[in-house]
Amino acid sequence: MSEIWVVSEQTGTGLELIAHAKGISKGEKIVAFSFTLEGAQAASNHGAELVYQMSEASRPEAWVNKIIEMAKATKPAAILFGNSRRAKEMAARIAATLDTGLVTECIKMVRDDAFVTERYSYGGLCVSTEETKSVPFMATMSAKLVEALPEGAAAPIETITGAEEVCKVIELRSHKTTSNLSAANVVVCVGRGLAQEKDLELAHRLAKKLGGEVGCTRPVAEDLNWMLEENYIGISGKMVKPTVYIGIGVSGQIQHVSGIRDAKIIIALDKNENAPIFEAADYGLVGDLYEILPALLTALGA
Numbered sequence: 001m002s003e004i005w006v007v008s009e010q011t012g013t014g015l016e017l018i019a020h021a022k023g024i025s026k027g028e029k030i031v032a033f034s035f036t037l038e039g040a041q042a043a044s045n046h047g048a049e050l051v052y053q054m055s056e057a058s059r060p061e062a063w064v065n066k067i068i069e070m071a072k073a074t075k076p077a078a079i080l081f082g083n084s085r086r087a088k089e090m091a092a093r094i095a096a097t098l099d100t101g102l103v104t105e106c107i108k109m110v111r112d113d114a115f116v117t118e119r120y121s122y123g124g125l126c127v128s129t130e131e132t133k134s135v136p137f138m139a140t141m142s143a144k145l146v147e148a149l150p151e152g153a154a155a156p157i158e159t160i161t162g163a164e165e166v167c168k169v170i171e172l173r174s175h176k177t178t179s180n181l182s183a184a185n186v187v188v189c190v191g192r193g194l195a196q197e198k199d200l201e202l203a204h205r206l207a208k209k210l211g212g213e214v215g216c217t218r219p220v221a222e223d224l225n226w227m228l229e230e231n232y233i234g235i236s237g238k239m240v241k242p243t244v245y246i247g248i249g250v251s252g253q254i255q256h257v258s259g260i261r262d263a264k265i266i267i268a269l270d271k272n273e274n275a276p277i278f279e280a281a282d283y284g285l286v287g288d289l290y291e292i293l294p295a296l297l298t299a300l301g302a
Helices: 011-024 037-045 060-074 085-098 197-210 218-222 289-300
Strands: 003-008 029-034 050-054 078-081 103-111 115-121 126-132 137-141 157-160 186-190 213-216 244-248 265-270 283-286
Touching (some): 003 011, 003 060, 003 085, 011 029, 011 037, 011 078, 011 103, 011 137, 029 037, 050 060, 060 085, 078 085, 085 137, 103 126, 115 137, 186 197, 197 213, 197 244, 213 218
Parallel strands (some): 003 029, 003 078, 029 050, 050 157, 078 137, 103 137, 186 213, 186 244, 265 283
């Protein structure tokens, strides 16, 4: 029986990939590759028919050659990855060695005689439709496009060995931030409309009250250095899909709007009534954010 593989270093992403695989399967076995016991058990209970738990190595990249070896022997119909930087790097190496194509950042995938995918192009200005007949079909899928399948009977889990560490970990340092923009249900984003770095406190208070995360536009991170670069949202930064996005002093250039286009509700606060952000917003407040934000925080009891 042919197989469809899903490979993810993140548990939640792995479950989404299994759902994608089920959607395009024509009777193929769904095989999940997981790098943690937690991820393997979750995949086993949510739709995978066989789970490989990769042991030994400290880094998922150490398994690239093993996955290539298994793919050459098994010849899966498709291999799906998440859309993290690590996943895209691994997928690219595997696709190059297998001499097959790789479609990245897919937002939709269907299957007829061939695999047909959709992805944003030109900074999100249009959607590109691509048909692929190469075998195996390979793609990286954007997050939060489907729900995980319901829990069911557990599939078998097999332990795989044979990792090849190409890098040696010399030192581990704690991360500078605990921000998780990609998974946040509420995102408060600050732009150049903020006058001073200390005013970020207003955004953090709002995000804390709403149970959300604080992000920023690219200039706030790269030009002003008020926040880490991993916090900026846009076509070359983080792509977010929160239930609520609140832009504070964000002008709304296309590069940024491309990163928030899948937010369910977009709220914009800016003093410029002609700011492009209002074209994308569901709700807009025109005025001085230094009057609007304190009043909003007071009303929320923040």
